[in-house]
Amino acid sequence: MAAAASRSNVTRLLKVIQSGANSCPCHSHAHSTPATAGTFSSLLKYGRQYASAAETTDYAFEMAASNIRFGPGVTSEIGMDLNNLKAKKVAVYTDSTIAQLHPLKAVVESLEKHKVNYVVYDTCRVEPTDTSFKQAIDFARKHDPDAFVAVGGGSVIDTTKAASLYSAHPEADFLDF
Structure with a gap:
């Protein structure tokens, strides 16, 4: 029972934070959370156009990097x-x-x-x-x-x-x- 109450408190707190009127568009996490009317209105006031992520189920990606080895020998x-x-x-x-x-x-x-x-x-x-x-x-x-x-x-x-x-x-x- 306590876990359910904690979960609902966390969820409520996240919703309050996400719907803040003074959120920075770069840090509002609009790209990773379900969009709400409050999120879009806070972004629109900055007068910039933001791209919407395309719905996809393909989660594969590649990150090419140089090999770096460290350690004795x-x-x-x-x-x-x-x-x-x-x-x-x-x-x-x-x-x-x-x-x-x-x-x-x-x-x-x-x-x-x-x-x-x-x-x-x-x-x-x-x-x-x-x-x-x-x-x-x-x-x-x-x-x-x-x-x-x-x-x-x-x-x-x-x-x-x-x-x-x-x-x-x-x-x-x-x-x-």
Whole structure:
């Protein structure tokens, strides 16, 4: 009996909240609850046209996203992943500090274990400049890799993305993007 009373109180409260005259059209949830006259009148006063959802029973959808792996040992899987991608030549970008540490060594060991051809660019700057970006881009254009791996933090990742972008567009000037 108490559960039924609680349920009716919750239902009543939700109806009161939904029928509020000052509801924001972006947060009124008109798209997900049964529409009432109060809901539509509160939306109409803003003078915008809102689309109605088509009735459908198809609830299937797809969400494409990059694979993200984390945890102990995942760095040693990079060679297998690049083999699966059929990469012919990989450009590995890092900075001079990381080049001396375990993360780069683990990547190189994995690439060699899986017989992946690679080149290492280990002069990424901590605070990239247009000159350091151009040097990284020239390295990529010279070696013509078909895959890129960034080993390091944000500056290394940004430098690697720039090198990848400009190697995919060899005709582009530096300020084209």
